[in-house]
Amino acid sequence: MERDSLTGEVFARVIGRRRSAEPGSSPSPETRRALAEMAQYRTRAPKGVFRYRSHEEANADRERWTVEAIVAAHR
Numbered sequence: 001m002e003r004d005s006l007t008g009e010v011f012a013r014v015i016g017r018r019r020s021a022e023p024g025s026s027p028s029p030e031t032r033r034a035l036a037e038m039a040q041y042r043t044r045a046p047k048g049v050f051r052y053r054s055h056e057e058a059n060a061d062r063e064r065w066t067v068e069a070i071v072a073a074h075r
Helices: 029-039 055-073
Strands: none
């Protein structure tokens, strides 16, 4: 068992080495680039609250939005 000194988490098995930045240090350029890429993620689901008469209607909308996102990603 290994305990993380920063978070106190206990790990039964650690594969490789965990590298954590020093508290208060700036993220590396590659970390900033990865965060910027993740910020561009879109679900294609419109914002708002939706009310459906059935689960089937809700699932149909979710599937349509997923297909639209896949098509847009491949363009």
